[in-house]
Amino acid sequence: MALAVVMREEIPIPEGIEVTVDDMVTVKGSQGELKRKFKHHNVKISQEDGLVVLEVRFPKKKDKAMLGTIKAHITNMIEGLTQGFTYRMKIVYAHFPMTVKLTGGKVVIENFLGERYPRTAKVVGSAQVNIQGDEVTVSGVNKEDVGQTMANIEQATKIKGRDPRVFQDGIYLVAKE
Template identity: 65%
Template sequence: MVKLSNITETIPVPEDVTVTIDGNDVTVKGNGGELTRNFNHNKIAISQDEENVIVSVAFPNKKDKAMVGTIRSHISNMIYGVKHGFTYKMKIVYAHFPMTVKVKGNTITIDNFLGERSPRLAKIIGDVKVQVKGEDVTLTGINKEHVGQTMANIEQATKIKRRDPRVFQDGIYLVDKTQEEIE
């Protein structure tokens, strides 16, 4: 088996976004905000030239090659997030018991889910903004992982247990993932 001597991935950086690399820490600043992340991996080197971020590894094995692609995707998502942002749209669905959804601090409270007396709670991760209008829930933020995890927390909070999900289809479900321009 012949090992490759070097794997290199380049990520173009737009003009209105600045990327700063300090060891394993990558900081991305744009008109939407600032994101910082530590990529601590022994063999992988992150560097930058005038207009690109370069992720490389020397003499990689299979896992190192996969990690280069993963880090490239994370940095690309950070750049896209501070430039455009991420918006997830969810829909509140109920048949018999109308549920009410409220945002209180960094938690989302779901009352009267399937007629239950105690409210269900979902945690908001990071600085994700949650808006509830009627049957629509909108999640916006610059960190794709925080927006996605908040969406998953809401879906898990309304997971139906001990009932047939084909009959009881109540819950809060993802309808649309979009990326919108930050002004």
């Protein structure tokens, strides 16, 4: 039975992206800059000719899990600065025509199921929200900000106390691009 002494993962750095590794990982591209600090003490992050290298010596189960998690975060940072993330959502209503607008750092949903007071959803971080007709587009370079903003909008129109088979009004995710 062979024991893995060093577990190593490599992430290629595409052209046009600059990665610096010190106490935090900084990824720069034409669309902006993302920074993130990883605190797991067993995972060593370094940079070698065109690669971000993650290493764990004598890995335990938690170390292997953290290695995969950190690799996914850095990959998402690189992908966000090369392509960006875009989530398309659809405004659906059958009973009361709702109006959705962007005010400051919040999405305001008025007349949802005929309610008197508007519901609000916070726009997180650097995510941008675009509302056109019955379509809402959430886009940005940080996957976590875009995903959390989309979830906030979806949760703001969650129906409680009514039959969801009858009352299907809301704002729902249609596509991730």
